[in-house]
Amino acid sequence: xxxxxxxxxxxxxxxxxxxxxxxxxxxxxxxxxxxxxxx
Amino acid sequence: xxxxxxxxxxxxxxxxxxxxxxxxxxxxxxxxxxxxxxxxxxxxxxxxxxxxxxxxxxxxxxxxxxxxxxxxxxxxxxxxxxxxxxxxxxxxxxxxxxxxxxxxxxxxxxxxxxxxxxxxxxxxxxxxxxxxxxxxxxxxxxxxxxxxxxxxxxxxxxxxxxxxxxxxxxxxxxxxxxxxxxxxxxxxxxxxxxxxxxxxxxxxxxxxxxxxxxxxxxxxxxxxxxxxxxxxxxxxxxxxxxxxxxxxxxxxxxxxxxxxxxxxxxxxxxxxxxxxxxxxxxxxxxxxxxxxxxxxxxxxxxxxxxxxxxxxxxxxxxxxxxxxxxxxxxxxxxxxxxxxxxxxxxxxxxxxxxxxxxxxxxxxxxxxxxxxxxxxxxxxxxxxxxxxxxxxxxxxxxxxxxxxxxxxxxxxxxxxxxxxxxxxxxxxxxxxxxxxxxxxxxxxxxxxxxxxxxxxxxxxxxxxxxxxxxxxxxxxxxxxxx
Numbered sequence: 095x096x097x098x099x100x101x102x103x104x105x106x107x108x109x110x111x112x113x114x115x116x117x118x119x120x121x122x123x124x125x126x127x128x129x130x131x132x133x
Numbered sequence: 134x135x136x137x138x139x140x141x142x143x144x145x146x147x148x149x150x151x152x153x154x155x156x157x158x159x160x161x162x163x164x165x166x167x168x169x170x171x172x173x174x175x176x177x178x179x180x181x182x183x184x185x186x187x188x189x190x191x192x193x194x195x196x197x198x199x200x201x202x203x204x205x206x207x208x209x210x211x212x213x214x215x216x217x218x219x220x221x222x223x224x225x226x227x228x229x230x231x232x233x234x235x236x237x238x239x240x241x242x243x244x245x246x247x248x249x250x251x252x253x254x255x256x257x258x259x260x261x262x263x264x265x266x267x268x269x270x271x272x273x274x275x276x277x278x279x280x281x282x283x284x285x286x287x288x289x290x291x292x293x294x295x296x297x298x299x300x301x302x303x304x305x306x307x308x309x310x311x312x313x314x315x316x317x318x319x320x321x322x323x324x325x326x327x328x329x330x331x332x333x334x335x336x337x338x339x340x341x342x343x344x345x346x347x348x349x350x351x352x353x354x355x356x357x358x359x360x361x362x363x364x365x366x367x368x369x370x371x372x373x374x375x376x377x378x379x380x381x382x383x384x385x386x387x388x389x390x391x392x393x394x395x396x397x398x399x400x401x402x403x404x405x406x407x408x409x410x411x412x413x414x415x416x417x418x419x420x421x422x423x424x425x426x427x428x429x430x431x432x433x434x435x436x437x438x439x440x441x442x443x444x445x446x447x448x449x450x451x452x453x454x455x456x457x458x459x460x461x462x463x464x465x466x467x468x469x470x471x472x473x474x475x476x477x478x479x480x481x482x483x484x485x486x487x488x489x490x491x492x493x494x495x496x497x498x499x500x501x502x503x504x505x506x507x508x509x510x511x512x513x514x515x516x517x518x519x520x521x522x523x524x525x526x527x528x529x530x531x532x533x534x535x536x537x538x539x540x541x542x543x544x545x546x547x548x549x550x551x552x553x554x555x556x557x558x559x560x561x562x563x564x565x566x567x568x569x570x571x572x573x574x575x576x577x578x579x580x581x582x583x584x585x586x587x588x589x590x591x592x593x594x595x596x597x598x599x600x601x602x603x604x605x606x607x608x609x610x611x612x613x614x615x
Binding site: 115119123126 | 170180181183184185186187188190191194214215218316319323326327330331333334337338341346347350354358361362363397407410411413414415417418421
C-alpha cells in the first residue's frame with residue numbers, strides 16, 4: 095500500500111512542479127524575446 | 134467525453150457570455166495581429182519554420198492539455214487511485230520520447246510539411262493510405278469531442294445553451310486559425326498554457342488548504358483501500374496502456390509533426406522534452422482533488438464530473454463566490470481552445486497537402502494557397518460542427534482508437550532510424566495491430582488495446598528488418614546516417 099508520506103509528497107510535488115512550469119515558461123519567453131528568438 | 138450537466142450553474146448567463154466573448158475577442162485579435170507574419174504558405178502552415186524554445190515547448194504542452202486532462206485525470210484518481218493519477222501522467226512520456234524523433238524528422242525531412250510526407254516516402258501508397266485513414270479518423274473524432282466538451286462546459290457553468298456555446302468555441306478557433314495560421318495557434322497556445330497552469334495550481338493549492346491530509350488518507354485507506362494498493366492489476370494495466378496510447382498518438386499525429394517542422398533545428402528536441410516535463414505534473418495536480426471528495430463531503434453522483442465538482446465546492450467555500458465559476462470556466466475554455474486550434478490547423482494541413490495535392494494530384498500555387506487552406510479549415514470545422522450538433526457518441530470511437538495509433542509506433546521509429554526494412558510486412562503489421570487492438574478493446578479489456586496492438590505491430594516491424602529488407606526509396610530527403 096502506498097504510504098501517506100508518498101501520497102502527500104506526490105501531491106506537493108505535482109503542485110510545486112506545475113508552479114515551476116509557469117516560472118520556466120516565463121523565463122524562457124523573456125530569454126527568447128530578449129534574444130529575438132521567439133519565432 | 135464528459136457530461137458536465139450535473140454541475141450547478143455558478144455563473145449568471147450574462148457573466149458567462151461576458152467571459153467567453155472577452156476571451157474570444159482576445160484570441161481573434163491576436164490571430165489578426167500575428168496573421169500579418171503569415172505571408173507565405175510556409176508561414177501559414179509552419180510559422181516560418183523558426184519557432185523558438187519558449188513558444189515551441191508551450192504549444193506542444195498546451196495541445197496535449199485537453200478538457201480530458203482536467204476531467205478524466207480526477208476520474209482515474211477516483212476509480213484507480215494513485216496508479217490512476219500516474220497512469221494519466223504517463224502520457225507525458227510520449228512528448229518526451231518524441232524529442233529524439235523530432236530531431237530526426239528535421240534531419241530527414243528538412244522541407245517536410247506533414248507526417249504524410251514521411252509515410253508516403255517510407256511505406257508507399259498503401260502505408261500512406263493506412264496512415265491517412267487512421268489519423269483522419271482519430272483527429273476528427275478528437276476535434277468533435279473537444280467541441281462537444283466546450284458546448285457542455287459553457288452550458289453547465291454559465292447556462293449558455295449547448296449549440297450556441299459549441300458553435301462559439303469552434304467559430305472562434307476557426308477565425309483565429311484562418312487569420313493567423315500556425316503563428317496564431319502557437320501564440321495563443323503560449324498564453325493559454327500560462328492560464329491553464331496558473332488555474333491548476335490555484336485550484337490545487339486551495340483544495341490542499343481545505344484538506345486534512347491525514348484524515349483524507351485515513352478515509353481512503355478505510356473505505357477504498359484498493360486506491361492505495363501498490364499492485365492494483367487494472368491500474369497497472371491502465372498505466373502501461375495509457376503510456377503506449379500516448380506514444381502512438383504523439384508519434385504519428387500531424388499535430389506534433391507540424392510543430393517539429395515549425396521549430397528551429399537547434400531547439401526542437403529540447404522543446405519537446407521540456408513540454409513533456411511541463412505536462413507530467415498536471416494530471417497529478419488536477420487529479421488528486423478527486424480523492425478529497427469523500428473527506429470534504431462532496432456528494433459525487435457521477436464520477437465523470439468529480440474534478441470540477443470538488444473544485445467548485447472548495448472554491449465556493451473559500452469565499453470566491455462567482456470567481457470560482459469564472460476560474461473553472463476560463464481554465465477549461467483555454468484547455469479546449471488550445472486543442473481545437475491545433476487540430477484544425479494540423480488536420481487541415483494534412484487534407485491540403487496529402488488529400489488535395491497528393492491524392493487528387495492538384496497543384497497548389499502560392500497565390501491560391503490561402504483560399505484553399507481557408508476552405509479546408511472551414512470544411513473540417515463544419516464536419517466537426519455537424520457531428521457535434523447531433524452529439525453523436527464519437528467518444529467511444531476516440532477511446533477505442535488506442536490500438537490504431539499504437540500500431541503506428543514501431544513503423545514511425547523504424548522509418549526514422551533504420552536504413553532498410555520490408556514495407557509490405559510493416560503495413561501488414563499495422564493492419565494486424567489495428568484488428569487485434571479492436572478485438573481486445575471490445576471483447577476483452579479496453580486497457581489491453583494499445584498494449585496488444587503495439588506488440589503485434591512491433592513483431593511485424595522487427596521481422597521486416599530481416600525478411601527481404603530493402604533500402605528506403607530515393608527521395609529528396611537525407612537518408613539515415615546509421
